[in-house]
Amino acid sequence: MRLPRWTVAALTAAGLLGSLAVAAPASAQGRHPDHHHDHGPAPTAERTVEAMQPGWNLGNSFDAVGADETAWGNPAVTRELIREVADQGFNSIRLPVTWGQHEGPAPGYAIDPAFLDRVEQVVDWALEEDLYVLLNVHHDSWMWTNALPTRPDEVTAQFTATWEQLAERFADHPRELTFESLNEPQFAGVDDAQGDALLHDLNVAFHEVVRSSGGNNADRLLVLPSLHTNAGQERLDALAATLDQLDDPQLAATVHFYGYWPFSVNVAGGTRFDEVALEDMTGTFDRVRDTFVDQGVPVILGEYGLLGFDRHTGTIEQGEKLRFFEELGHQARAAGVTTMLWDNGQHLGRTSLEWSDPALWRQLSSSWRTRSGTATTDQVFVRPGDVTAPTVTLEPHGTRFTGLWLGDRRLKPRRDYALSGDRLTLTAGLLDRLTDTGTYGEQAELTARFSRGVPWTIDVVVADTPVLADATGTTEAFAVPTDFRGDRLATMEARYDDGTNAGPHGWTSFKEFDVTFAPEDGRIVLRPAFFAEVTDQRPVTLTFHFWSGDTVTYTVVRDGDAVTGTTAR
Known part of the structure; x- marks a missing residue:
């Protein structure tokens, strides 16, 4: 069997490595019987955090609010899943756990022993796969610790009791197990400055509890968040003040990053990873x-x-999504930041053990090591009977363009494409050959290759202006019949006749993709969330924006629960 590094160290120190016999796994006994104190000085916090790169989150399992780890739709965690995470190249797992729902009443707030045993089992599986583990207190942040301003004694007592139990249980686990005090801390009814002060108190309490609990907790890496795990300068400064006060070399800081919000959810016209999102x-x-x-x-x-x-991963257009993650990997490496991908089951299948979006996975995993060439688009649209020579702007990121391919065939410069600086022009002759099928939709996939990193895919799509049809329905079930004619929907605007914005997020005419509208086969669905904020009997003009550049307008009128849709006349 393969011995993880911490097991080898412990057995060597105990003089047992030479006579090792195969025994029943410790997880079968609920608690691990063979943890030993690590010997020798602890690695520096910098070395530990560096060794944790890259990391992965076991999201929506032990953090799920409900009866057990399957409450939010994921299957029970398996040893096979943990092994696959390691095999995929991750070096750490963040293990989010919501504890309060599994705790008894005051004053002890005793954690359900069966639940604690189960969490420890998964911690041990990860350690045995040579993964670092970051164990935290997760959705408790909005379930009960957020009441600290109004119930300070009770919340502090429960928070302290929670970490006392965790510190005791895991005191003799190896230093590859690390602790994070609280996920996305937040406090009800106070401003951010007050929230910073309250979080300081909890972080200090967490530090005191763990450091005083003995075993490897004396110098185990502890990870402290900013308020909301936000990376605004004021939040970072407040956390820095806490770290300075604690004056402990075995501390790390943590923040979260989900991108510029309009781009991250595709609202307010944020369809592209543009300069604003990059900044x-x-x-x-x-x-x-x-x-x-x-x-x-x-x-x-x-x-x-x-x-x-x-x-799902389709809310943001594929190429824009890949550009975002390529850049994020680069910036994290340049800043020396360890990254832990949030995965609630939408990326690595919990039972299939396969990536739902292989192209995204290739870009992600490549970005841990090197840059990849990208381009300002991964789509080229060709209108039937009007073949032109479109230009795509490459983004080499320090790589060198080495050629354009169609499948396993290398295309020829001048005949098929021309390169001028970073401007890649596809010839009309190439596109004419690729699109002479008489059908709409994707006709070919071209691949721009660079001197390193992941190749960039460009879809060649035949498309014409989409055609919409009249429809009736209800606020709970309404869809616009749509002949997409090969085109792809980018976003939707909604305005009343007087030009004011209609629907949710009234500060923008551009509505949130998938939350308020979504393209499906042969139709565009308007969600109940859209109509929930549409005024009765006021016509709304919808403008659908497609990736080809075409726009089509449509009118909907809500009358109580009934909805009527008509095409432009």
């Missing part, structure tokens, strides 16, 4: 590097992704 990302990594990393405090990006992924 938002750059500012985040600059601040955490300047505030912490350059001052000797390592940083863990405890969660990252795009908020639209909570539904």
Whole structure:
């Protein structure tokens, strides 16, 4: 059997390695009987955090609010899943756990022994796969610790009791197990400055409990969040003050990053990873590097992704999504930040053990090591009977363009494409050959290859202006019959006749993708959430924006629960 590094160290120290016999797994007994104190000095916090890169979150399992780890739709965690995470190249697992629902009453707040045993079993599985583990207190942040302003004694007592029990249970676990005080801390009814002060108190209490509990907790890496795990400068400064006061070399800071919000959920016209979204990302990594990393405090990006992924990974257009993650990987490496991908089951299948979006996975995993060339688009649209020579702007990111391919066939410069600086022009002759099928939709996949990293895919799509049809329905079930004619929906605007914005997020005419509308086969669905904020009997003009650049308008009128839709006349 394969021995993890911490087991080898412990057995060697105990003089048992040479006579090792195969025994029943410790997890079968609920608690691990063979943990030993680590010998020798602890690695520095910087070395530990560096060794944790890259990391992965076991989201929506032990943090799920409900009866057990399957309450939010994921299957029970298996040893096979943990092994696959390690085999995929991750070096750490963040284990989010919501404890309060499994605790008894005051004053002891005793954690259900069966639940604690189960969490420990998964911790041990991960350690046995040579993974670092970051164990935390998760949705308790909005379930009960947020009441600290109005119930200070009770909340502090429960928070302290929770970490006392966890510190005692895991005191003799190896240093590859790390603790995070509280996920996305927040406090009801106070401003951020007051919230910073309250979080300081909890972080200090967490530190005191763990450090005084003996065993490897004396120098185990402890991870402290900012308020809301936000990376705004004021939040980082408040956390830095706490770290300075604690003056403990075995501490790390953590923040989360889900991107510039309009892009992250595709609202307010945020369909592209544009300069605004890039500046938002750059500012985040600059601040955490300047505030912490350059001052000797390592940083863990405890969660990252795009908020639209909570539904599915199609909310953001594929190429824009890949550009985001390529850049994020680069900036994290440049800043020296360890990244932990948030995965609630939408990325690595919990039973299939396969990636739902292989292209995204290739870009993610490549970004841990190197840059990849990208482009400002991964789509080229060709209108029937009007073949032109479109230009795509490459983004080499320090790589060198090495050629354009169609499948396993290398295309020829001048005949098939021309390169001028970073401007890649596809010839009309190439597109004419690729699209001479008489059908709509994707006709070919071209691949731009670079000197390193992941190749960039460009879809060649035949499309014409979509055609919509009249429809009737209800606020709970309404869809616009749509002949997409090969085109792809980017976003939707909604305005009343007087030009004011209609529907949710009234500050923008562009509505949130999938939450308020979504393309499906042969129709565009308007969600109940859209009609919930539409005024009765006021016509709403919808403008559908497609990736080809075409726009089509449509009118809907709500009359109570009934909805009528008509095409432009």
